[in-house]
Amino acid sequence: MPELPEVETIRRVLEPQLKNQTIQGVTIHHPQVIAYPEPDNFCRLVGGQSIHHLSRRGKFLSIHLTDGDRIILHLRMTGCLLITPADFAVAKHTHLIFHLGNGQELRFTDTRRFGRFWLLKNGEKDTITGIERLGPEPFDPILTAAYLQKVLTGKRKSIKECLLDQSILAGIGNIYSDEILYRTGIYPARSANSLSTAELEALAGEIPRALSFYIEKNAISPEDYLLGGGTDYRNTPFLQVYGHAGENCPRCGSTLCRTVIGGRSSVYCPECQKQTIPS
DNA sequence: CCCTGCCTGCTG
DNA sequence: CAGCAGGCAGGG
Numbered sequence: 001m002p003e004l005p006e007v008e009t010i011r012r013v014l015e016p017q018l019k020n021q022t023i024q025g026v027t028i029h030h031p032q033v034i035a036y037p038e039p040d041n042f043c044r045l046v047g048g049q050s051i052h053h054l055s056r057r058g059k060f061l062s063i064h065l066t067d068g069d070r071i072i073l074h075l076r077m078t079g080c081l082l083i084t085p086a087d088f089a090v091a092k093h094t095h096l097i098f099h100l101g102n103g104q105e106l107r108f109t110d111t112r113r114f115g116r117f118w119l120l121k122n123g124e125k126d127t128i129t130g131i132e133r134l135g136p137e138p139f140d141p142i143l144t145a146a147y148l149q150k151v152l153t154g155k156r157k158s159i160k161e162c163l164l165d166q167s168i169l170a171g172i173g174n175i176y177s178d179e180i181l182y183r184t185g186i187y188p189a190r191s192a193n194s195l196s197t198a199e200l201e202a203l204a205g206e207i208p209r210a211l212s213f214y215i216e217k218n219a220i221s222p223e224d225y226l227l228g229g230g231t232d233y234r235n236t237p238f239l240q241v242y243g244h245a246g247e248n249c250p251r252c253g254s255t256l257c258r259t260v261i262g263g264r265s266s267v268y269c270p271e272c273q274k275q276t277i278p279s
Numbered sequence: 280c281c282c283t284g285c286c287t288g289c290t291g
Numbered sequence: 292c293a294g295c296a297g298g299c300a301g302g303g
Contacts, residue, residue, distance in 0.1 A: 002298095003298095074299085077286090078287080111288070112286040113285080156280095164298090174298085233297090243297095263281080265295080
């Protein structure tokens, strides 16, 4: 489920609670979620270490341990992290439990089991998670119209598919690509190399602006996060097009359309996002 | 470019 | 029952 704003929200909520905590041990209910190394080694290497801080890169979350090792995870579609008391009822589809020194637990729940964990040793070159192939962060000042111009030149695929391409920009998924294109008035199926400089400038500005807006709308206390089971994404009411096909465009009142682009469901306003290229 | 697999659950 | 779901890798 989570895209960049949700992963960042999780990082912000969990980091203060996890900082300086010791991982006393790990219980694996479903070894499939450990991509590397072997699940037994994963547990052995993590056990006894302390958590130094959490970082995010695109949709990846990293738990940095005090000796320089790092646990990296990707929540994919339905992954979820929750800090609970040890006696808290274990939710269905809980695959991994980290037992913390303060009696709390860090639990990984994932209905569809697409999410993955990796453990990289201090200094170990990351050739397996995919982080190395990510494009820049959307908040990196490198994201300008000129950067977009450079990476989109010659790209005949749609601008929506390019926004979803993690090697072009890291962290945007199906929700926020639709929201960003709506905000910038760009028809999602437009070929990426057809965008004008003005449109690229609009995108370069709106991408970080929209993502920041949705990160802030997601803000939640640790208590409410636990009550919501880690899936209470509070920015959903602020989505303008995603999930609103058939409803009225908030700007012009036209009926929002749904189509499929690059195999992904896409919602747009036929009036605010014209198919024709502005001259 | 499209297709499939990976999984379960919800909706119509 | 089919179709769909906020992701990504791999294959043709």
